[in-house]
Amino acid sequence: MRKIGVIYSGIASHYRTFKESKYRKYVNEYFYFPDFEHASLANVDILIVPSQLNGTLLKQAKSKIQQYTEDGASSLLLVHNLGSGFLIKIGKNGKRTSGGGSKKILRVDCIYNNQNMIYLLILAWKMRRGTNTVYSGRAKKLTN
Amino acid sequence: MTDQSLLMLDPGHAFGLRNRIHPFTRENFHLIDQYDFSTVDLEPYKGLVIQEFCDQEYLLQQQDRITEFLHHGKIVIFCGHLFLNLLPGTFPFIPKSVSSFRDYIISKESEHEIFEGVLAEEMTFNKGVAGFFARGTHPHKEEVEVLLRLPGGMPTTYIDRTSTNGTIFVHAGKDLFNYHAQNKSTNRIPAQLLQWVHDEYGRIQGEEKDA
Numbered sequence: 313m314r315k316i317g318v319i320y321s322g323i324a325s326h327y328r329t330f331k332e333s334k335y336r337k338y339v340n341e342y343f344y345f346p347d348f349e350h351a352s353l354a355n356v357d358i359l360i361v362p363s364q365l366n367g368t369l370l371k372q373a374k375s376k377i378q379q380y381t382e383d384g385a386s387s388l389l390l391v392h393n394l395g396s397g398f399l400i401k402i403g404k405n406g407k408r409t410s411g412g413g414s415k416k417i418l419r420v421d422c423i424y425n426n427q428n429m430i431y432l433l434i435l436a437w438k439m440r441r442g443t444n445t446v447y448s449g450r451a452k453k454l455t456n
Numbered sequence: 457m458t459d460q461s462l463l464m465l466d467p468g469h470a471f472g473l474r475n476r477i478h479p480f481t482r483e484n485f486h487l488i489d490q491y492d493f494s495t496v497d498l499e500p501y502k503g504l505v506i507q508e509f510c511d512q513e514y515l516l517q518q519q520d521r522i523t524e525f526l527h528h529g530k531i532v533i534f535c536g537h538l539f540l541n542l543l544p545g546t547f548p549f550i551p552k553s554v555s556s557f558r559d560y561i562i563s564k565e566s567e568h569e570i571f572e573g574v575l576a577e578e579m580t581f582n583k584g585v586a587g588f589f590a591r592g593t594h595p596h597k598e599e600v601e602v603l604l605r606l607p608g609g610m611p612t613t614y615i616d617r618t619s620t621n622g623t624i625f626v627h628a629g630k631d632l633f634n635y636h637a638q639n640k641s642t643n644r645i646p647a648q649l650l651q652w653v654h655d656e657y658g659r660i661q662g663e664e665k666d667a
Binding site for chain 2: 321322323324325327328344345346363364365366367368369
């Protein structure tokens, strides 16, 4: 079974989404964001990078997250208001706009709230290896 | 002219960019990245503003500094949903059970300078939708001054003057200093809350001198 890791930044919405008991079963490992730089991602197959992260720490984490996806693992990035090109270059039509490789990138619009996050976690669990999914923008049903 | 006597912790996330650069914020607060809080000398500040998206795990590590700040007769403003007891006398947020938009209707407990001239209906509804202003409560001690409630008597906004020597303002919703340019009476909140902080600080310091 694939293992899901989540970057957790100690804010209320992250806590309610990822750490409350009803969601905990979907998450195998939490990476507290201030400690992320020194954390090992070796034990997770999928990394969820939520929105609302501290920008300074995110810049420091950028290369580590990019390296993680380049290594063939999977990631979910909730880039709402971050600018979708910051972590992984991706165009409006869902095609990757830079970089090579054969990784499949999906893009599904969503809203970042607790109702949808449960579907997001299930989606993460079902993701194929090497798939990046970028969520951004306004609410739509979470399907791909 | 800027006033740097209020310290505001900036969560540093992308949602906050507009407010971070807003003239009201720039002119009335000393804005720092939240993770710099541990190294800041708090002595010059009257108040501390903890925004909705701040890292509560980190602030819990700084709990002693926050409590000491309050014990010196200072003011802490918290807006958001507490899930850790990082402020004296506070308890974790409880969301309101809702069956219709009417469950999010805001009412004033009494007229208070912070919400003077602000229509309760305009706090309740934003672009016709209820629930943006506050969606639940932080349980509190009996001695607090409740300012706003949801139906069923659930307090959303209160002032605690008894847990410490200072004052704790708690609002279970979005940052009240960020209600800018909504073209309705809620625009009054940031300036009136700011004035209240300065007045409250003066009151506390006056009481300390009298004691």
